Amino acid sequence: MEFPIVRPRRLRVSDAMRRLVRETDLLPRDLIYPLFVTNGKNVKKPIASMPGVYQMSVDNVLKEGEECLKLGIPGVILFGIPAYKDEKGSSGYDPDEAVQKACAALKKEFPTLIVITDVCLCEYTSHGHCGLIEDGDVLNDPTLDLLARTALSHARAGADIVAPSDMMDGRVGAIRSALDGHGFEKIPVMSYAVKYASAFYGPFRDAAGSTPQFGDRRSYQMDPGNVREALKEIEQDLAEGADMLMVKPALSYMDVIRAVKEVTNVPVAAYNVSGEYSMIKAAAQNDWVDEKRVTLEMLLSMKRAGADMILTYFAKDAAAWLKEDM
Template sequence: MERMRRLRVNEAMRSLVRETDLRKTDLVYPVFIMEGENIKNPIDSMPGIYQYSIDCFEEELDKILESGIQAILIFGIPSHKDEVGSQAYDENGIVQKAIRYIKKRAPGLLVIADICLCEYTSHGHCGLIKNGEVLNDETLPLLAKMAVSAAKAGADIIAPSDMMDGRVKAIREALDQSGFYNLMIMAYSAKYASGYYSPFRDAAHSAPSFGDRKTYQMDSSNLKEAMRECQSDIEEGADVIMIKPALAYLDVIKEAANRFDHPIAAYNVSGEYSMVKAAAANGWIDERKIVMENLIGIKRAGAKIIITYHALDAARWLEEESC
């Protein structure tokens, strides 16, 4: 008889043969920065997550630095929105100001700039609108302009999340023409039109004012199409490809990891976070066990980078386990 339980007799043995390890350096923490002063707004649908004005972000930044997490993903909430999302690519826009502040305060922290117009447009869509249609090609120059403005502010990684066709190529060319040859692009390559985003839209004030995003974000039924999206982004110059959401799309992460040599990122999104928080608040689950199991599952599927709102908690738990 083969006795597999020999590998599980105690924690030391389990640790010795463990196949998948989660590390602090795998984690990216998303943050929401908004225009204004003296703002620390709790997001009701995302317990423990806040919107910060820049002047109130120092304490949170200190926590991030102390946690050992090496990267954050910034989402900006502007005071003004218009049809063309002009604050997205304004050199004094909220994200640009936040990047400059963070890089001055914490130069070693990797700052990832989300590149999309949805938080900045009055209609809430990720591109320009004409007669109710989201325009693809006309949106690309604005995304490229936003990427360059974030690069000039000091961003370390550019992360286009809009799902317009050809946007990675447009952004790569614009970055190179501006001298940012070494700036990495982490593309939201397989971003699905998911119900798991609802709490994020509360946090980022980015819900579309009409229709939905199914004409540009992916159909949740499709795996082969996701691989075509990933391949296209790689050919256009993406350095990292991302799958979003994570938990309902572990098969997509696994397929991408098996097929491509590029690093894989996965976004453990707001709805996935909020469900765990709600169940834990009701005493139905052990939050720590569930979070760590979810993150290990994402890593085991093939993700090297995990973007998660659980990052600060997970970093603390990993520290406790190492002591």
């Protein structure tokens, strides 16, 4: 049998050749770094289930913002650890709370850093759910006003992008209306349009203190078995004024990222969530995997699947590794 003329290995013979023909690249500018911000000063409290991640006061968040810019990471997303909680999550739209203070401080100190804020109530409610509760049920429509108030408070504090993650129907429209009605028509909405009821959120709930006090979130977050429903969600959010879309989690939902990318022409974000992060960290600490190689391969796969940007707790490490390899 005559040996084939075509030899795919010709294009793999060296690192330079592989770089030349590479179809997908991962760059620091593709990454967004999540930060947990709390009240006080000089606070940097380790999160046991997320090695290398901390609850931080605004002064330490500023140090993170500066480091991100030096690494080429264009933005951060803020999650709040409030001073108080109640049934309505009113600390979420308190102008004197941690997220609002962090927004203002980051934009004053680093005007070019993109500051995104998570818009939800679960970190701020005493019951840990993402909306108002009545007779054990999460109320959809009455929650929309509180979400809009929260987003508006973030915009007033200086946020560049607001990102609703609650999964209430109609929240994008309510937020868009509130922003536009108060002169913030230039602030984009990054909708967590496709957020699954996932077991991969466990470490985040530890970090944010947002574990539900009863029940679970399956009545408003998506069923992991559905893809067509994801396309319905993005269609609705785009119609309500979403500027960007997010799929969460990322690692087990690559097919969903691809499906969303194929039917939309707006930027698509993927959230490399806490459970995905902690699994790699735990395996690396036991020398079961090469943390750098596994992390960069995973993030590249998310980019290849269609993500234009990736929210990841690995952002700083990944950016540093990528710079080393340039």
